[in-house]
Amino acid sequence: VPGLGRAALAIALGLVLFALLAGGYAALKGRRRLHDSARNALVAAFASVLVASAVLFGAFLADDLSLTYVADHSSRDLPARYAFAAFWGGQEGSLLLWLLVLTGMAAVAVSLNRRLVRDVLPWTVPILAGVASFFALMLVFVSSPFETQPPPADGLGLNPSLQNPYMMAHPPMLYLGYVGLTIPFAFAMAAVVSGRVDERWIAATRRWTLAAWTFLGLGILIGAKWAYEEVGWGGWYAWDPVENAALMPWLVATAFLHSVMIQEKKDMLRVWNVVLVALAFSLSLFGTFLTRSGVLNSIHSFAESPIGSWFLGFICLVAAVSIALIVWRLPLLRARTKMESLVSREAAFLYNNLFLVAFALTVLWGVAYPLVSEAVRGIASTVGPPYYDFFAIAFGLPLLFLMAIGPLVAWRRASFRSLGLSVALPGAIALACGAALLAAGAGSSVPGLVGYTLAAFVLAAIALEFVRGTRARKALGAASWPAAFGSLVSRNRRRYGGYVVHAAIALLVIGAVGVGAFQSESERRLEPGQAMDVAGYTLRYRGSTEQMAANAVELRAQVEVSRDGTSLGVLEPGKNRYIAEQQTSNEVAIRSSWAEAEDLMLIADQFNEDGSVYLKAVVNPLVGLIWGAGLVFLLGSVIAMWPDAREQRRLARRFAEPGAYARI
Amino acid sequence: VLTTALILAALLAVAAVLFVARPFLREPERTDDSLAEPDAAELERLRILEERDRALAALKELEFDHRTGKISDEDYERTVGPLRLEAAAALRALEAFAGDGGGTPEPAREEAPS
Numbered sequence: 209v210p211g212l213g214r215a216a217l218a219i220a221l222g223l224v225l226f227a228l229l230a231g232g233y234a235a236l237k238g239r240r241r242l243h244d245s246a247r248n249a250l251v252a253a254f255a256s257v258l259v260a261s262a263v264l265f266g267a268f269l270a271d272d273l274s275l276t277y278v279a280d281h282s283s284r285d286l287p288a289r290y291a292f293a294a295f296w297g298g299q300e301g302s303l304l305l306w307l308l309v310l311t312g313m314a315a316v317a318v319s320l321n322r323r324l325v326r327d328v329l330p331w332t333v334p335i336l337a338g339v340a341s342f343f344a345l346m347l348v349f350v351s352s353p354f355e356t357q358p359p360p361a362d363g364l365g366l367n368p369s370l371q372n373p374y375m376m377a378h379p380p381m382l383y384l385g386y387v388g389l390t391i392p393f394a395f396a397m398a399a400v401v402s403g404r405v406d407e408r409w410i411a412a413t414r415r416w417t418l419a420a421w422t423f424l425g426l427g428i429l430i431g432a433k434w435a436y437e438e439v440g441w442g443g444w445y446a447w448d449p450v451e452n453a454a455l456m457p458w459l460v461a462t463a464f465l466h467s468v469m470i471q472e473k474k475d476m477l478r479v480w481n482v483v484l485v486a487l488a489f490s491l492s493l494f495g496t497f498l499t500r501s502g503v504l505n506s507i508h509s510f511a512e513s514p515i516g517s518w519f520l521g522f523i524c525l526v527a528a529v530s531i532a533l534i535v536w537r538l539p540l541l542r543a544r545t546k547m548e549s550l551v552s553r554e555a556a557f558l559y560n561n562l563f564l565v566a567f568a569l570t571v572l573w574g575v576a577y578p579l580v581s582e583a584v585r586g587i588a589s590t591v592g593p594p595y596y597d598f599f600a601i602a603f604g605l606p607l608l609f610l611m612a613i614g615p616l617v618a619w620r621r622a623s624f625r626s627l628g629l630s631v632a633l634p635g636a637i638a639l640a641c642g643a644a645l646l647a648a649g650a651g652s653s654v655p656g657l658v659g660y661t662l663a664a665f666v667l668a669a670i671a672l673e674f675v676r677g678t679r680a681r682k683a684l685g686a687a688s689w690p691a692a693f694g695s696l697v698s699r700n701r702r703r704y705g706g707y708v709v710h711a712a713i714a715l716l717v718i719g720a721v722g723v724g725a726f727q728s729e730s731e732r733r734l735e736p737g738q739a740m741d742v743a744g745y746t747l748r749y750r751g752s753t754e755q756m757a758a759n760a761v762e763l764r765a766q767v768e769v770s771r772d773g774t775s776l777g778v779l780e781p782g783k784n785r786y787i788a789e790q791q792t793s794n795e796v797a798i799r800s801s802w803a804e805a806e807d808l809m810l811i812a813d814q815f816n817e818d819g820s821v822y823l824k825a826v827v828n829p830l831v832g833l834i835w836g837a838g839l840v841f842l843l844g845s846v847i848a849m850w851p852d853a854r855e856q857r858r859l860a861r862r863f864a865e866p867g868a869y870a871r872i
Numbered sequence: 873v874l875t876t877a878l879i880l881a882a883l884l885a886v887a888a889v890l891f892v893a894r895p896f897l898r899e900p901e902r903t904d905d906s907l908a909e910p911d912a913a914e915l916e917r918l919r920i921l922e923e924r925d926r927a928l929a930a931l932k933e934l935e936f937d938h939r940t941g942k943i944s945d946e947d948y949e950r951t952v953g954p955l956r957l958e959a960a961a962a963l964r965a966l967e968a969f970a971g972d973g974g975g976t977p978e979p980a981r982e983e984a985p986s
Contacts, residue, residue: 219885234907235907239907240904240906241899245892248894252888252891259884327907330907473930474926618934618937618943619930620930622943623944623946623947626943626944626947630942680940862921862925
């Protein structure tokens with residue numbers, strides 16, 4: 209069976225290379241049948257990669273340890289549900305997942321856009337095939353998941369930290385995001401090459417970009433939830449380079465989603481938009497490179513990694529070709545219109561773009577700093593959370609302010625008087641919230657207080673927009689208030705979906721500030737029967753238990769939790785000792801209070817032979833809002849992505865107009 | 873097992889080749905093998921349509937924002953004139969284009985882009 213996997217990957221490589229070369233030739237010479245053939249090759253490549261993936265997944269389910277990749281990432285007693293996590297638990301499986309998602313998305317994207325961007329598609333196919341060829345080449349010649357060996361008695365097992373339900377969702381989400389950004393990149397570059405830099409490539413990729421951005425955002429949040437529960441240090445985001453690797457393209461894609469609206473409304477920022485798309489895609493490649501090359505440990509391990517230098521070369525190639533194409537087409541891309549006023553919606557979007565890209569580049573510098581310092585000075589120096597926290601506050605607070613102002617300011621031009629009238633009510637609500645929080649003792653953290661005030665400003669501005677809009681729809685003849693609200697949202701899903709996403713970001717900020725600025729923590733050694741206090745909770749250690757699970761020994765501390773004399777039950781923090789993997793993992797215990805959106809987290813740092821335990825207790829106020837923000841974010845994204853029948857009819861009419869080209 | 877794998881791989885390869893060759897198998901004769909490229913007139917028509925849609929969308933948004941109170945009467949008066957001129961210019965250009973043989977003009981629809 210590994211032979212079938214190898215053959216399927218080799219066939220996929222042949223297909224994507226054909227799509228690259230034949231598709232490129234067809235686009236250059238204008239050959240229709242060859243273009244159709246190249247497009248079919250891209251679709252067939254997906255089927256072939258699907259077969260290879262099924263073979264690998266089947267090998268995990270069947271514990272086929274003759275496959276080196278399976279033996280290195282699984283064991284006979286690994287629960288079957290973690291076969292998915294094991295699939296992408298290593299480099300080869302991750303690359304295969306990249307290729308599977310890429311060919312799948314490419315097949316769907318080129319099939320769906322055959323009419324809308326008919327003259328751009330001939331170049332889109334070879335660009336998508338070019339990216340797929342790189343991954344297929346890696347999988348066939350450099351890092352194959354189908355290498356075989358004499359089967360060992362048992363496998364090395366799966367890293368315990370990956371044996372977590374969140375790890376079954378986190379990597380595919382991130383990959384859907386990373387890979388999804390290939391689609392707007394391919395269409396944008398194809399538009400640039402073909403010289404068709406009008407609005408159509410944006411219309412063709414709008415939902416792809418939104419979907420990729422949503423997956424990336426959810427992937428980051430699910431990864432944060434995993435780190436919160438599995439790593440057990442009490443926080444939710446540690447500015448780890450792997451986390452940052454996903455954050456950077458997300459920030460740039462966020463900037464693009466805003467700036468592309470300026471192009472649609474005002475036909476401006478064409479150059480900036482293709483630059484952002486190319487940057488987001490390059491950063492998604494860089495993210496994969498960071499997590500898969502070993503470069504994060506040291507540039508020496510990068511040199512030992514089989515794919516590191518290939519990846520770096522490919523990223524440089526993508527960047528160089530993108531820059532060359534954009535420079536070549538600058539005369540076509542230059543805007544024909546100008547910004548009318550610095551006080552306008554488009555100006556607010558422009559400022560937000562500057563902050564978002566500056567933040568992404570700051571994070572990039574922080575991630576790259578150890579590599580640069582090791583290359584230049586021979587010593588790897590890292591920048592820690594204080595560096596990132598500083599810039600998160602420096603860029604995040606103005607971004608929050610713009611998020612509140614943006615919806616209230618008109619397109620094109622707004623007078624200060626008009627803006628002042630719009631801002632007065634939400635601004636007053638925000639200031640009242642800030643004053644109330646100050647009076648309640650939240651002034652211990654100034655950035656925290658400012659963050660809360662601005663988050664209140666954002667939420668008030670959004671609520672006002674919904675109220676005013678619904679009232680206007682009702683006045684325009686909607687039968688009832690719910691009908692007016694429904695009509696408001698359905699007539700401009702992108703705007704109101706975007707507002708819901710803004711509300712999600714405000715909730716995330718409230719949660720993040722709660723954890724970051726107002727967290728309580730206590731740690732001490734407890735004998736059985738002893739108790740400790742933290743933020744109003746009393747924790748009494750009763751003793752420890754040990755039991756055998758499917759593939760690990762589970763050691764648990766029994767901790768009785770009470771508050772104001774009322775028992776809140778028993779929490780069981782502990783450790784799992786994995787037998788095959790010969791590793792130990794922290795298993796934190798969390799009590800979530802949904803009413804207060806607060807978590808009590810217990811971490812059993814060390815079990816001693818005398819029966820005592822080192823217990824760390826952390827109280828995270830408002831942390832529930834971070835996870836709740838994920839759901840609101842998803843809701844907003846779905847609203848924004850939902851197909852708009854009016855928009856589709858408008859585009860269909862535009863391209864069904866008389867004309868030789870449209871009739872074909 | 874190896875033989876089964878080989879047979880399956882061969883079947884996959886044959887199916888892929890057939891699918892890729894399909895455009896040539898369906899149209900073995902090279903009658904019209906050129907890719908559909910819009911001519912200069914078609915591109916111009918698309919550009920004008922884009923301008924018209926952009927102006928109509930901006931007008932629609934301006935009207936709604938004015939109705940919600942986000943835009944003052946003063947700002948509305950100052951902005952609506954140039955926008956109407958833009959939309960009218962695009963519609964005239966579209967009519968002129970149709971008159972020059974570029975096809976029938978598309979009537980302005982109620983469903984302006986949002």
